[in-house]
Amino acid sequence: GRNGVSGEDAAWLDNVVWSVLPEPSLADALNASLVWSTEGDALWNALRSEYAFEGGIMAVVEGLGDLNSSILRTQVSGAGRLTFRWAVSCEENYDWLDFVVDGKVCEMMTGESDWKEVSIDLDEGEHVLEWEYWKDELDDSLLAGANIAMLDFVVWTPKEDVPPELSGKHLDEFFAWLKEKHQLSVTATKSDALRMANVRATGRPKTLWAEFV
Numbered sequence: 001g002r003n004g005v006s007g008e009d010a011a012w013l014d015n016v017v018w019s020v021l022p023e024p025s026l027a028d029a030l031n032a033s034l035v036w037s038t039e040g041d042a043l044w045n046a047l048r049s050e051y052a053f054e055g056g057i058m059a060v061v062e063g064l065g066d067l068n069s070s071i072l073r074t075q076v077s078g079a080g081r082l083t084f085r086w087a088v089s090c091e092e093n094y095d096w097l098d099f100v101v102d103g104k105v106c107e108m109m110t111g112e113s114d115w116k117e118v119s120i121d122l123d124e125g126e127h128v129l130e131w132e133y134w135k136d137e138l139d140d141s142l143l144a145g146a147n148i149a150m151l152d153f154v155v156w157t158p159k160e161d162v163p164p165e166l167s168g169k170h171l172d173e174f175f176a177w178l179k180e181k182h183q184l185s186v187t188a189t190k191s192d193a194l195r196m197a198n199v200r201a202t203g204r205p206k207t208l209w210a211e212f213v
Contacts, residue, residue, distance in 0.1 A: 023173050024048060027073070029057040030154045040070035044151075046129075053085045053152040061133050062148040069134035072151065076127050079159040083119045085152045086131070088112075089145035094138075097149045100130040112145055115152070177212050 024046035026036040038044040044061045052058035061070045076082065088097040092111030097108040099118060107118050131132040133149035175193040184193070198210050 024057045026059055029059045030151065031156065032073075034074045034076070034154065034156060036134070037073050038071065038137075038145075040072075040132075042063060042066035042070045044070060044072040051150075058150050058152040060148060062146070062149050063135060064135050064147060066135055067137050069132060070149075072131045072209060074129050076122065076129065076156050078126075079122060079124045081119060081121050081157045081159075082129065083157075084154040085115045085117050087150045088131075088133070089148050090135070091144045095135040095144075096133070098130075098132045098134070100132060102128055115150075119126045174209065174212055178208070182208070 006211075026038070026044065026046050027034070028044035029052075030036060038061075040061075042061050042064050043058050046057055047060045048057050049055075059072060061072070064070060084099075086097065086099070086109065088109050089112055090097070090110060094110075096110045097106050098105050101120070101122070106120060111115070131149070131151055135147075171193065175184075178193055178196060
């Protein structure tokens with residue numbers, strides 16, 4: 001060895017464990033408190049991917065054929081706010097990803113779109129929420145894209161628990177406060193912080209967001 005220091009000239013390795021992750025569900029990918037279903041010519045599936053919003057798991061449908069469609073569905077009750085992130089890669093202005101509330105198209109996207117956030121306030125009542133990806137009868141090979149629709153980070157907040165808009169600097173500050181005051185896990189993300197803003201603190205009649213404010 002150099003300078004007469006050679007050590008034991010050895011290395012050790014021990015206790016190597018290989019674990020197979022269980023297949024994720026749509027509830028794992030989107031929101032475990034809601035009940036999800038899917039139907040159509042192809043089904044939405046949960047997928048582990050670095051491309052998921054903030055990494056992790058997202059819901060996807062891909063490989064849809066001409067004149068085919070696929071629907072992802074859930075339901076909520078009462079008044080409140082729904083937020084979600086979605087993205088699509090498809091033939092612009094011919095294939096579409098729609099967001100439908102009670103049979104009415106409220107939002108849509110087409111072409112090449114990175115993750116975008118949608119926030120919508122719903123009135124009292126029972127609401128059927130659907131995300132439908134559909135294709136027309138023909139693809140232009142130069143514009144078809146990857147033929148995939150994606151959905152992630154769906155949050156339903158009943159009206160009485162809706163916090164002020166959390167974005168930008170306010171979300172950064174709330175995230176830092178949670179880590180300092182509530183021992184937030186080092187692996188937590190800002191998505192977790194936004195969820196926690198909507199969860200009543202244990203034993204307290206106010207939300208964590210209200211405590212922070």
